Amino acid sequence: MATMVNGQKRVGLAADRRHSFYGRDIVSVKQFSREDLTYIFGVANEMRSIVRRVGTTDLLKGYVLANLFYEPSTRTSSSFIAAMVRLGGSVIPIHGVQYSSVSKGESLPDTIRTLESYADVIVLRHPEVGASEVAARYASKPVISAGDGVGEHPTQGLLDLYTIYSELGTIDGLHVAMVGDLKNGRTVHSLARLLRLYDTTLTMVSPDILRLPEENKQELIAAGRTVHETDSVDDVIESADVLYVTRVQKERFADLREYEAVKDCYEITPALMARAKERMALMHPLPRVGEIHYDVDDDPRAAYFRQMENGMYIRMALLAAVLGKA
Amino acid sequence: MATMVNGQKRVGLAADRRHSFYGRDIVSVKQFSREDLTYIFGVANEMRSIVRRVGTTDLLKGYVLANLFYEPSTRTSSSFIAAMVRLGGSVIPIHGVQYSSVSKGESLPDTIRTLESYADVIVLRHPEVGASEVAARYASKPVISAGDGVGEHPTQGLLDLYTIYSELGTIDGLHVAMVGDLKNGRTVHSLARLLRLYDTTLTMVSPDILRLPEENKQELIAAGRTVHETDSVDDVIESADVLYVTRVQKERFADLREYEAVKDCYEITPALMARAKERMALMHPLPRVGEIHYDVDDDPRAAYFRQMENGMYIRMALLAAVLGKA
Amino acid sequence: MATMVNGQKRVGLAADRRHSFYGRDIVSVKQFSREDLTYIFGVANEMRSIVRRVGTTDLLKGYVLANLFYEPSTRTSSSFIAAMVRLGGSVIPIHGVQYSSVSKGESLPDTIRTLESYADVIVLRHPEVGASEVAARYASKPVISAGDGVGEHPTQGLLDLYTIYSELGTIDGLHVAMVGDLKNGRTVHSLARLLRLYDTTLTMVSPDILRLPEENKQELIAAGRTVHETDSVDDVIESADVLYVTRVQKERFADLREYEAVKDCYEITPALMARAKERMALMHPLPRVGEIHYDVDDDPRAAYFRQMENGMYIRMALLAAVLGKA
Numbered sequence: 001m002a003t004m005v006n007g008q009k010r011v012g013l014a015a016d017r018r019h020s021f022y023g024r025d026i027v028s029v030k031q032f033s034r035e036d037l038t039y040i041f042g043v044a045n046e047m048r049s050i051v052r053r054v055g056t057t058d059l060l061k062g063y064v065l066a067n068l069f070y071e072p073s074t075r076t077s078s079s080f081i082a083a084m085v086r087l088g089g090s091v092i093p094i095h096g097v098q099y100s101s102v103s104k105g106e107s108l109p110d111t112i113r114t115l116e117s118y119a120d121v122i123v124l125r126h127p128e129v130g131a132s133e134v135a136a137r138y139a140s141k142p143v144i145s146a147g148d149g150v151g152e153h154p155t156q157g158l159l160d161l162y163t164i165y166s167e168l169g170t171i172d173g174l175h176v177a178m179v180g181d182l183k184n185g186r187t188v189h190s191l192a193r194l195l196r197l198y199d200t201t202l203t204m205v206s207p208d209i210l211r212l213p214e215e216n217k218q219e220l221i222a223a224g225r226t227v228h229e230t231d232s233v234d235d236v237i238e239s240a241d242v243l244y245v246t247r248v249q250k251e252r253f254a255d256l257r258e259y260e261a262v263k264d265c266y267e268i269t270p271a272l273m274a275r276a277k278e279r280m281a282l283m284h285p286l287p288r289v290g291e292i293h294y295d296v297d298d299d300p301r302a303a304y305f306r307q308m309e310n311g312m313y314i315r316m317a318l319l320a321a322v323l324g325k326a
Numbered sequence: 327m328a329t330m331v332n333g334q335k336r337v338g339l340a341a342d343r344r345h346s347f348y349g350r351d352i353v354s355v356k357q358f359s360r361e362d363l364t365y366i367f368g369v370a371n372e373m374r375s376i377v378r379r380v381g382t383t384d385l386l387k388g389y390v391l392a393n394l395f396y397e398p399s400t401r402t403s404s405s406f407i408a409a410m411v412r413l414g415g416s417v418i419p420i421h422g423v424q425y426s427s428v429s430k431g432e433s434l435p436d437t438i439r440t441l442e443s444y445a446d447v448i449v450l451r452h453p454e455v456g457a458s459e460v461a462a463r464y465a466s467k468p469v470i471s472a473g474d475g476v477g478e479h480p481t482q483g484l485l486d487l488y489t490i491y492s493e494l495g496t497i498d499g500l501h502v503a504m505v506g507d508l509k510n511g512r513t514v515h516s517l518a519r520l521l522r523l524y525d526t527t528l529t530m531v532s533p534d535i536l537r538l539p540e541e542n543k544q545e546l547i548a549a550g551r552t553v554h555e556t557d558s559v560d561d562v563i564e565s566a567d568v569l570y571v572t573r574v575q576k577e578r579f580a581d582l583r584e585y586e587a588v589k590d591c592y593e594i595t596p597a598l599m600a601r602a603k604e605r606m607a608l609m610h611p612l613p614r615v616g617e618i619h620y621d622v623d624d625d626p627r628a629a630y631f632r633q634m635e636n637g638m639y640i641r642m643a644l645l646a647a648v649l650g651k652a
Numbered sequence: 653m654a655t656m657v658n659g660q661k662r663v664g665l666a667a668d669r670r671h672s673f674y675g676r677d678i679v680s681v682k683q684f685s686r687e688d689l690t691y692i693f694g695v696a697n698e699m700r701s702i703v704r705r706v707g708t709t710d711l712l713k714g715y716v717l718a719n720l721f722y723e724p725s726t727r728t729s730s731s732f733i734a735a736m737v738r739l740g741g742s743v744i745p746i747h748g749v750q751y752s753s754v755s756k757g758e759s760l761p762d763t764i765r766t767l768e769s770y771a772d773v774i775v776l777r778h779p780e781v782g783a784s785e786v787a788a789r790y791a792s793k794p795v796i797s798a799g800d801g802v803g804e805h806p807t808q809g810l811l812d813l814y815t816i817y818s819e820l821g822t823i824d825g826l827h828v829a830m831v832g833d834l835k836n837g838r839t840v841h842s843l844a845r846l847l848r849l850y851d852t853t854l855t856m857v858s859p860d861i862l863r864l865p866e867e868n869k870q871e872l873i874a875a876g877r878t879v880h881e882t883d884s885v886d887d888v889i890e891s892a893d894v895l896y897v898t899r900v901q902k903e904r905f906a907d908l909r910e911y912e913a914v915k916d917c918y919e920i921t922p923a924l925m926a927r928a929k930e931r932m933a934l935m936h937p938l939p940r941v942g943e944i945h946y947d948v949d950d951d952p953r954a955a956y957f958r959q960m961e962n963g964m965y966i967r968m969a970l971l972a973a974v975l976g977k978a
Contacts, residue, residue: 078420094726382715
C-alpha cells in the first residue's frame with residue numbers, strides 16, 4: 001500500500017503492530033487488528049475529552065489536510081473538516097470536483113501527487129471501488145479513505161464500532177442485530193468485518209432479497225462467530241444489545257407489494273423500543289428516511305446522534321495517529 | 327425557540343433582557359429590544375476597532391462554525407466566514423448543498439443535529455420561510471439565520487440599522503426614505519421592523535404596484551411612527567437623512583411601458599445627490615443593477631460599501647455574543 | 653494599476669524598485685524586473701525552508717485572503733489556500749461562482765469592493781482577459797491574478813521560472829526548449845516573457861499550426877534573445893537544459909491525420925530521456941494527458957511535481973510580499 005518516501009510512510013499496513021499508525025494509510029477495515037482498534041479508541045476517548053473541555057487543541061498546528069471529495073457527502077466531509085480544525089490544523093476543501101474519466105482529465109495519481117505537494121495528509125472520497133488504494137500507492141503522504149464507491153468506508157466502520165464500545169463499555173459478549181438492507185449497505189459490511197475480531201453473536205435481519213452476501217457471512221463464520229438470520233425485528237428486539245438499523249429502499253424491490261409487506265417490520269417505533277433491553281444501543285449511520293420514528297429520538301438508548309459525534313473523535317484520532325502526533 | 331440543553335441555550339428570546347445573547351438563536355428581527363440593539367452595536371464597534379488595529383482576535387479560538395447554505399449567497403456566506411476567522415474561530419463551509427425535499431433526502435432537523443455534533447454554532451441560509459425557526463427548535467447550539475426564503479434576514483436588518491447609527495451617530499429623530507421595490511424586498515421589511523423601535527419618520531418611495539405591504543405599514547403606525555408614501559424620489563431627496571435604495575426589477579411589471587415610465591425616478595445620480603442634505607447616508611443592500619450610478623461611489627455620503635463592511639462587524643458581534651464571549 | 657487608498661497601495665508597479673512588493677497588485681509578468689524576480693525567489697527559498705522545517709509560520713496571522721474563482725481550477729485554488737494557511741492566515745473560499753454577465757448580475761468592481769471589506773488580499777481567477785486589471789484598479793487592497801481567460805497567469809510564470817532556477821541553480825546561459833502547443837498555451841507565453849530578461853537561448857518545438865505567435869517571438873528577439881524553431885523534439889533533446897512540455901490537443905487540428913502524424917514526436921519517453929543531458933529539467937504545467945510517459949516520473953530530472961510544490965512557495969512569497977510581511 002505504502003512506499004517509503006522521505007521517511008513519511010511505513011512499509012505495509014500490518015508490519016508494525018506496536019500501535020504505530022504513523023505514516024500509515026487508512027484504506028480498509030481489513031488492515032486493523034484488535035490492538036489497533038483498542039489503541040485508536042483510546043486516542044478517540046482523549047479527543048472527546050479535549051473537545052468537551054476546551055473545544056480544540058494545537059496538536060496538528062502546522063499541518064494541512066487536503067479534503068478531496070469527488071462526490072458530495074456533507075456529513076463525512078464536514079466531519080473530517082471539523083476533526084482537522086479541532087486539532088489545530090488547516091484544511092484545503094476540494095469539493096464538488098467533477099469526476100472526469102482518465103481519457104479527458106488528469107489521472108488520479110497525478111492529482112494525488114500534486115495535492116501532497118501542498119498538504120500533509122489526504123482524505124479521499126471517490127465513486128470508484130479501489131480508488132483509495134490507488135491513491136495510497138502513489139502518495140508518499142498518508143491517505144485516508146472517506147469511502148470509494150460500493151467498496152470500503154473504513155472510518156464509518158471504525159466510528160460504528162467505537163460507538164458500540166462507548167455506549168456499552170465492551171464489545172465482547174454482545175448480541176448485535178443488523179437490520180434493513182444488508183445486501184447493499186457498505187456500512188453493514190464494514191462493521192461486520194470489524195465485529196469478527198470480537199466474541200460477538202450476530203443476527204442479520206432483512207427481507208429475503210436484501211440478505212447479507214454469502215461471502216460476508218462466511219467471513220464471520222470462519223472467524224468463529226455465530227450468525228443468525230431472520231426477516232423480522234420481532235425476533236431480536238428483546239435480546240439485542242445493539243440494533244444497527246439501515247434504510248430499506250423501495251427501489252430495490254421489483255414487486256412493490258413485496259416492499260409494502262415488509263417495510264413496517266423495519267420501522268423502529270417507541271412501542272418496539274418498549275420491548276428492548278434497558279441497556280442497549282439503537283444505531284443508524286444516517287441519513288434516515290423513516291426507519292426510525294422521530295419519537296424515538298428522546299429515548300436514551302437512541303445513539304445515532306452520539307454516533308455522528310463519535311465520527312469526529314475517530315477522525316481526530318486517525319488524523320493525529322497517521323501524522324505521528326497521537 | 328430554544329430548549330435548555332447542556333446549559334447552552336437560554337429559554338426564550340425575550341426572557342433575559344440584561345443584554346445577554348449567550349446561547350440565544352438569531353432568527354427574527356422581532357426578537358430584539360432597543361436595549362439588545364444598543365448592546366450589539368457596542369460590541370460591533372469594538373469588533374471594528376479590533377479589525378482595524380490588529381486584523382483578528384483569539385476571542386473564539388477553539389470554536390467552530392457550521393456555515394450551512396442551501397442556496398448560494400456569496401456576499402452573506404463570505405461575510406460570516408470572515409467574521410468567524412477574524413474572531414480566531416474555524417469554519418466548516420457547507421455551500422452548494424442541493425436542497426432536497428423531505429421525502430427524498432434527510433430532514434432539516436437531522437442535518438442540524440448532525441452538524442451541531444461537529445460545530446459550536448450554526449449559520450443557516452434556506453429557501454423556505456420558517457426553516458431557521460425549525461432549525462433553532464431542534465438545535466441545542468445557537469442557530470443564526472442567514473435568510474430563509476422571502477421571510478426574515480435578521481443579520482441584514484441589523485447591519486442596515488447599525489450603518490445608519492454609524493453614519494449619523496443616532497437613529498432617533500431621523501427621516502428615513504426607503505426607495506424601490508418595497509413590496510418584495512425582505513431587507514426593507516426587516517429594516518422597517520427595526521426602525522419602529524426608534525423615533526423616526528419614514529417615507530416609502532415606490533411605484534404603485536410595489537408599495538410596502540399594508541401589514542408592514544400598520545406595524546409601523548401601531549408603534550407610533552409617521553409613514554408617508556410617494557412614488558417620486560423628488561419628494562424626499564432634500565429632506566431625507568437616510569436614502570435606502572433597493573432594486574426595481576423589470577420582471578415585476580406586467581406592462582413594460584409602466585416600467586419604462588418609472589425606472590428613471592429610481593436611479594440615484596450625482597445630479598440628484600447635489601440636492602440632498604450635506605450630512606445624510608445613501609444605502610443599498612447590494613447587488614445593485616443601475617439603481618445607483620457609479621459616479622456616485624466617490625460621494626462621501628455613499629455608504630453602501632461601508633454597509634458591507636459593517637455586515638462583518640455585526641456578524642462578529644453576534645457570533646461572539648451567542649457564544650458568550652462578547 | 654493601483655490607487656493610493658489608506659496607505660495600502662503603492663502608486664504604480666515599477667515605481668519602487670527597492671524590492672518592495674508591499675501593496676502591489678500581481679496582474680502581469682510584464683511588471684517584474686530581474687531585481688524583483690531575484691527578490692521573490694529569495695523569499696520563496698525561505699518559505700520552502702520554513703515549510704520543510706516546521707510546516708507553517710505565523711507571518712500572516714490576522715490576515716484574510718478572499719480566494720475568488722469564477723471558473724474551477726483545483727490545482728491553482730488549492731495552491732493559494734495552502735500558501736495562505738501555511739503562512740498562518742485564513743481563507744474565504746469562493747469557488748463555483750457562476751459567472752454572470754454584467755447585465756444580469758453584479759459588476760466585478762462591486763464584488764471586489766465588497767470582498768475587500770472582508771479580506772486583506774484578493775486572489776482572482778476569471779474567464780475574461782483583463783478582469784484582473786479591472787479588479788486591481790478598483791481595489792484598495794492587493795489583487796493577485798490567478799489567471800484570466802487566455803490572458804496572463806503571472807503566478808504560473810513565476811513558479812515555472814523559479815523551478816528552472818531551483819533545479820539548475822541559474823537561468824542565464826541556459827538553453828530552454830518549449831514543446832507542444834505554443835500558440836494557445838498561456839503558460840508558455842508567460843514563461844517566455846520572463847525568460848527574455850535572462851541571457852537564454854530558446855528553441856520553440858511545435859507542429860507548424862501551433863507555433864509561437866509572431867508577437868511573442870518578436871518580443872524575445874527585441875530583448876536580444878536567440879529564438880530557434882523546429883517541429884521535432886529530436887532537434888533539442890540532446891542540448892536542452894530545460895524541456896518545458898505542454899499538451900498538444902487533438903481538437904486543435906482540423907485534419908486528424910495531421911494530428912496522428914505529429915503526436916508521437918511530442919511524447920517524452922524514457923528512451924528519449926536517455927539521450928538528454930545528465931543535468932537538465934523536464935517540466936510540465938500539468939495536467940498532462942499523455943505528453944510525458946508515466947515511466948519517466950522516477951527520473952530525477954522529472955521536475956514537474958517539484959514544480960507544483962514550488963507553486964506553493966512562490967504564492968507564499970507573493971502573499972507575504974504584497975502584505976508587507978516578507
